[in-house]
Amino acid sequence: MELNETHAVRRTRRSLLAWVRGDERVAFGLLAPSLFILALFTFYPMLATLVNSFFVTNIAGVTTRFVGLANYQAVFGDPVFIQSLTSTLVYVLAVSSLTVLLALTLARLATMKLRHIGWVRTAFASTMGMSAAAASILWLFLFNPSVGQLPQLMQALGWANANPLADGQGAMVVVVLVSVWLHLGFAFLILLSALQSVPQDYYEVAEIAGVSSLKQTLRITVPMVSPTLFFLFVVEVIASFKSFAEIDLMTGGGPNNVTNLLAYKVYLDAFGLQKFGPASAEAIVLTGLIALATWVQFRFTERKVFYG
Amino acid sequence: MIKRTIQYSGLTLVALLLLAPLLVGLWASLLPTTDIAMGALNFHHLSLANYAAAIQTTPIVRYVLSSFVISSLITIGQLVLCSMAAYAFAFIAFRFKQAVFFTFLVTMMLPFEAQIIPNFQTIKALGWLNQYAGMTIPFLTSAFGVFMLRQAFLRVPSELIELGHFLGLSHGQTLAKLVLPYSRSMLVTFGLYTFLANWNQYLWPLITTFSDQYRPVQVGLKQLQAEDTFANWGVVMATAMLALVPTLLLLLGGQRFFKRNLNAGGVKG
Numbered sequence: 400m401e402l403n404e405t406h407a408v409r410r411t412r413r414s415l416l417a418w419v420r421g422d423e424r425v426a427f428g429l430l431a432p433s434l435f436i437l438a439l440f441t442f443y444p445m446l447a448t449l450v451n452s453f454f455v456t457n458i459a460g461v462t463t464r465f466v467g468l469a470n471y472q473a474v475f476g477d478p479v480f481i482q483s484l485t486s487t488l489v490y491v492l493a494v495s496s497l498t499v500l501l502a503l504t505l506a507r508l509a510t511m512k513l514r515h516i517g518w519v520r521t522a523f524a525s526t527m528g529m530s531a532a533a534a535s536i537l538w539l540f541l542f543n544p545s546v547g548q549l550p551q552l553m554q555a556l557g558w559a560n561a562n563p564l565a566d567g568q569g570a571m572v573v574v575v576l577v578s579v580w581l582h583l584g585f586a587f588l589i590l591l592s593a594l595q596s597v598p599q600d601y602y603e604v605a606e607i608a609g610v611s612s613l614k615q616t617l618r619i620t621v622p623m624v625s626p627t628l629f630f631l632f633v634v635e636v637i638a639s640f641k642s643f644a645e646i647d648l649m650t651g652g653g654p655n656n657v658t659n660l661l662a663y664k665v666y667l668d669a670f671g672l673q674k675f676g677p678a679s680a681e682a683i684v685l686t687g688l689i690a691l692a693t694w695v696q697f698r699f700t701e702r703k704v705f706y707g
Numbered sequence: 708m709i710k711r712t713i714q715y716s717g718l719t720l721v722a723l724l725l726l727a728p729l730l731v732g733l734w735a736s737l738l739p740t741t742d743i744a745m746g747a748l749n750f751h752h753l754s755l756a757n758y759a760a761a762i763q764t765t766p767i768v769r770y771v772l773s774s775f776v777i778s779s780l781i782t783i784g785q786l787v788l789c790s791m792a793a794y795a796f797a798f799i800a801f802r803f804k805q806a807v808f809f810t811f812l813v814t815m816m817l818p819f820e821a822q823i824i825p826n827f828q829t830i831k832a833l834g835w836l837n838q839y840a841g842m843t844i845p846f847l848t849s850a851f852g853v854f855m856l857r858q859a860f861l862r863v864p865s866e867l868i869e870l871g872h873f874l875g876l877s878h879g880q881t882l883a884k885l886v887l888p889y890s891r892s893m894l895v896t897f898g899l900y901t902f903l904a905n906w907n908q909y910l911w912p913l914i915t916t917f918s919d920q921y922r923p924v925q926v927g928l929k930q931l932q933a934e935d936t937f938a939n940w941g942v943v944m945a946t947a948m949l950a951l952v953p954t955l956l957l958l959l960g961g962q963r964f965f966k967r968n969l970n971a972g973g974v975k976g
Contacts, residue, residue, distance in 0.1 A: 422799050432791070441819075444824070505721070519722055521959065530954065533951045536928055537732040585969075591966060592967065641818060641819075647909070685821050686817060686821040689821075690816040
């Protein structure tokens with residue numbers, strides 16, 4: 400009897416183990432293709448970039464000599480890199496905060512109780528369907544000094560400089576404007592769905608009490624959707640660090656490197672100047688900044704935003 | 708009544724302001740370049756001539772087709788591979804699960820923009836430069852997709868999975884017959900999002916394509932802009948419109964999916 404029980408227990412345990420092992424094989428099979436691609440095209444290149452950042456490389460990109468932190472020292476001693484880093488931070492903060500602010504305004508407008516509001520929502524969301532490349536072409540036309548509509552308008556309004564892309568600050572303003580416009584559609588959709596979860600009675604009570612719409616936004620909407628606002632801000636920070644096509648097509652990083660943002664500088668230094676060592680060091684700095692923002696997103700927004 | 712009118716006019720004005728760059732571009736694409744050069748944006752000479760010229764004299768159609776091929780292959784690949792991985796994370800107990808899941812999460816922190824140098828060398832070594840393979844295979848899965856679909860799969864009622872177990876369904880059958888149909892809405896959202904994101908890819912094709920045969924439309928636009936020494940704005944705008952039509956239609960059809968589902972999974976931009 401006792402013997403039998405042990406046998407039975409053993410048999411169960413063995414079959415359980417076999418089942419788990421069989422399952423593990425299935426799990427591995429399901430994960431293997433994704434793991435393989437991520438290993439080859441994400442982990443390996445990230446590691447290789449880190450290694451390259453400590454080496455001097457030849458023109459073909461092959462590492463030749465270990466130089467320790469020399470690439471980092473060179474990069475941080477380079478005024479163009481410092482300029483790029485400063486411009487990137489200005490650009491990222493400007494784009495993220497303006498996008499969230501304007502998207503909140505649009506979402507408030509699009510939750511007014513009106514018929515046919517669907518068309519307005521589609522219009523507000525439209526830029527989500529646009530690529531940075533096509534958008535840049537559209538805006539280049541608008542800002543073109545000889546045929547564009549905006550320089551004419553700006554001159555009519557008494558602007559002295561009607562070719563903003565030709566001077567540093569102007570180019571930065573244009574690039575921020577185009578990026579905000581591009582990001583608005585996505586940000587609007589996210590906030591629209593958040594705003595629709597705010598109970599309508601709150602607004603109705605406020606309406607009866609005669610509270611202005613601006614105060615309603617500040618005292619009801621913002622507190623109610625603050626987790627989404629924060630989440631969106633971080634998402635926008637990460638996306639803005641990666642902006643590339645707008646820069647490549649509209650300014651090429653100029654004038655005087657004012658719009659030479661970090662992601663663009665990595666590309667220029669690597670594929671334009673073949674300076675693979677310093678470009679790798681810059682790529683690691685970019686990774687650090689984006690990883691930090693992503694960590695903030697995981698750490699502080701996950702739980703709160705998931706009720707959505 | 709008056710209040711309504713003011714509200715509607717205000718909303719229309721804001722909508723028009725947002726759409727202005729697109730509308731001006733569309734308008735210009737219908738005008739002869741000579742009119743545009745004079746700043747005469749009137750409607751005396753409206754025609755589709757720029758579109759005919761764009762299709763006949765530029766490789767824009769070829770670019771758009773390449774983008775279709777690339778984006779479709781990536782979307783199908785991600786739907787399949789991300790679903791598989793997400794199923795393993797959601798429903799199967801295996802050793803080191805947490806560690807493997809953490810590995811996937813970590814890749815979301817690592818920007819592709821910082822990996823382009825070694826990736827370029829890898830693709831070159833594989834002989835995939837200027838090939839569809841080089842533009843699709845690195846993107847056939849994404850940690851973001853795995854994460855988003857896992858979240859969706861976890862919302863599948865456990866009774867349904869147990870039922871599958873009782874009926875003797877294998878994991879593959881459970882995934883195909885129970886989990887995927889149940890998560891349809893999220894799969895559509897993810898599919899549309901993936902297509903959109905990859906249709907708009909720019910940096911990678913910029914460094915890995917060299918000929919009009921394989922160039923997708925976003926870098927095709929750059930190519931046309933660079934070649935266009937005569938500043939033929941009418942044709943340039945027509946090509947930009949042709950590049951925008953597919954994704955604008957996709958957004959029009961997919962807007963409700965995006966609104967409903969992008970918030971739920973904690974999404975990146």
